Amino acid sequence: MTGQDLELQVRRLLESHWDEARGYCVPNPTTYPHLWLWDSCFHAIIWAHLGDDRALRELDATLAGQLPSGLVPHMRYGGRRADSWLGPLDNTSSLTQPPMFGHAAKVLSSRGFVPSAETLDRARRGLDWLWRTRRTDDGLIYVVHPWEAGNDHSPRWDDFGAPGRTPDNYSRPARTAWNKARVHDITFDSDGGAQWSTSFVACPAAFNAYVAFNLAELAELLGDQELADRAAQLSETIDNLLWDEEEQLWSDLPIVGGGSSARVPTSDGLMPALVTQDRAKALAALGQLDDPDRFGAPYGPANVARTHPSYDPQTYWRGPAWPPLNYLFWLAARRWELDGAAHTLADRSIDGALQSGWAEYWNPENGAGLGAAPQTWTGLVIALRDPSILAQGIGHASPNEGVIER
Template sequence: MRAPFTLPSSRLLVFRAENGDGVRVHTAEYEKQLDECRVLDALVIRDAAGTALPITRVLPHEVEFGGGAATLVFDGIGALSLGAPEPGWSAEWTTPDGRAHLRALDPALRFAVSADRAVTVAASDAHADAAARSARIWQDWFAKCPLVREDLQAMTAFCWWVLGANIVSLPALQGARPVVPSKIGYVGLWQWDAYFIAIGLSHGDPELAREQLDLAFRFPTPAGQLPDVVHEEGVLASSDDLPAADRDRLRRAGSAIADPNAPVPLTKPPLSAWALRRVLEAAPATAEIRDWARRQLATIRRSQDWWFACSDLDGDGMPEYAHPYSSGLDDSPIFDGPLPTTAPDLGAYLVLQDLELARFADEDEDLDAGIHRDRAARTLGKLLDLWDADRGVFLARAAGEPVASDAITGLMPLLTGALPEPVVDALVAAMDDPQRYGTPWGLPTVAASDPDFSATRMWRGPVWINTNTLVAEGLENSGHPDRARELRERTVALVIHGGGPHEYFNPLTGQKAPTATTAFGWSAALFVDLAVRLSR
């Protein structure tokens, strides 16, 4: 009910039916919700007397009915097998067109689903073999799950399952294994998500982790910009790739600084060098891996240069977000005003990225670290211009005008590790203040007393695992390792309390927000990462 029954690389999702009897089947598709991707509205097993068998157990490789009297398993990535050894039992199902179907189970039925969601049903005597193959796939995957502290192991295993379950195949990435944020709507490789997911994967499958970064870096524009998403039909890298309604909204958000009729690049925050560093730390640095990293660094450097060359729309030396999508925090109130938005989190990420690139350059005599350190220092100066000492907050600017919203973007400058001590002290105090970020279940994405705060609305108050993780790293970089560990402990406790790695959580109750996606990729990956770090 909180996560689909699925298989790595499969596009089929199985959920418990709303009435509790049987299951419903959907496909996983880019930017489509479950109701748009219906395959079977109800699939029920009935015994010889016509009684529906209840679901009694769900394992990664099979759904059991009637205490194991019948099972549902995957038969390859595009088919399901339903088997029951008892004579006289049957399967009943309803298709989205409202038609009801009834077939005998003797001993099994195979439901093959095509790309257009059409279903072909045939008798099968290979149910046991299909179940064994599916079980082996999951056994091999769980064998890679990192071992962590005992109180964190069960949730780590579930989060590791989420990462395996979210592996898909994409036509634009033939032969690749992207791990998507969720098979419910988020079927694509979002750049930012790929970074966080790679960090979690690195603790058990470093090769698959590197593959996520390789895919995220594979499609830069000629100018060096990395795309927002790699999806079914290519990439999303410009507002020209958006639906007409989205382009119209963007034009209405234009300003004297941003040409409302010009295409707007769509990307994600520059955390690629940080993600690369974290992934490399998880595996021995062989010559092959070092060569791979060197190739990725060339792409990352060009991407970093792109921000300063092409996304500094007012020419003041501080790049801006030209579109909310490029921030990863699409619905944050800092984007309620005209575009572009000068944001403290972007400034912090750019400083961190240049400092990481300088560290990589120090390890390679052919590269110049000074270029990156000098630019980081200049960007830090621009970032400090956003500090409002009277309010104790870093404020964003909308087309040059201050934005009053007290959002979590204002805590990200801690990542630089270079803020003046009074600024660090003020930000740490804000995390303890129940009127701001000291809510019962972690750091809300908008301060609790801010007029824009909502405990349940995306990016306007709920707690996200990635923002908690980044702030914890910022605390460590800024000389507060004990506070960093405390925030990490609170974050893993939140996921356990909330029942799984949801997309975002209510900061007042610690439960899943109503509109949040379940079994969410970066929440799962970062829980794994936090669990490993807390277990050392």
């Protein structure tokens, strides 16, 4: 398929899900009829790649539901409340999600779509909220529900008291019901934002990496030294507290609930390669993307190590390949000048998107589509064909560590 053909298909995908009145794409009109935080950040990146100024409208809409405290909700309801109770607010959820808006703002600006001062201020306040209100005494960022982490059925949450605590008895309906019930264990701030939980609090390696990454991206865009210092501090803390020498990955840290399942080898454990200053750690982790005994699969990285008992390539967050994760792995590979790995990842991701029918996620062994289809964030594969979308020198490693210079 030519680049032009791919671009045409991606444009059709986004336009078919665009809600003109609300100014954003619904990920899938039937399954996901609302706005989701990190979905819309990725939509904005795709629009920018397509040269379409709806990139700005999408990012504006993503941040428009921000609470007075600074929390950016993980959902804005599309005309009706969500089916589940997601907190006391009428128009948005009370939870958050991976804050990909710092990176999105930087990508948009690099492609000539400069966000407004108001949107950039919202992005900064969103990251500042995480820093001020969601840090442990050790300096890690915590989440209070699996939905905030983005990987809500991951094996890493198996021993947080959820039904399906082992690979042998995992049940998606039971886990979903457990997740819904956990919202009632959350305490909320005066503006409705989630604050703490009596049953689930964790410091995920990936979520911490996403925060550090977006701090660094927004810091460069704004020339903001405070954000840059926070990014560097968080990255160092991730390396010091979450690196798992045996798995050669970064693991999660349970705070309330949880236990050894936090060390299950999932591809989320590679995400700190986006921000670490430790080249050896980054290469050890990223080298597993193409290792068939770890995450390497024909249609892009499996989300769980293929030799682990939890691995199920057909089941939600138990093994399938995910387009947004592939995009972030690609950024990390480019950061460390692993051009061969980045090229392979791009090819396999595009093959997976096409084979799956632009599905939400897919079986990494055969490319069979899973979840909602078509799903807008799968259009991210268009970015993997255009290195110009990558802001040079992502993160803040030094030039002599082999990273691409800005």
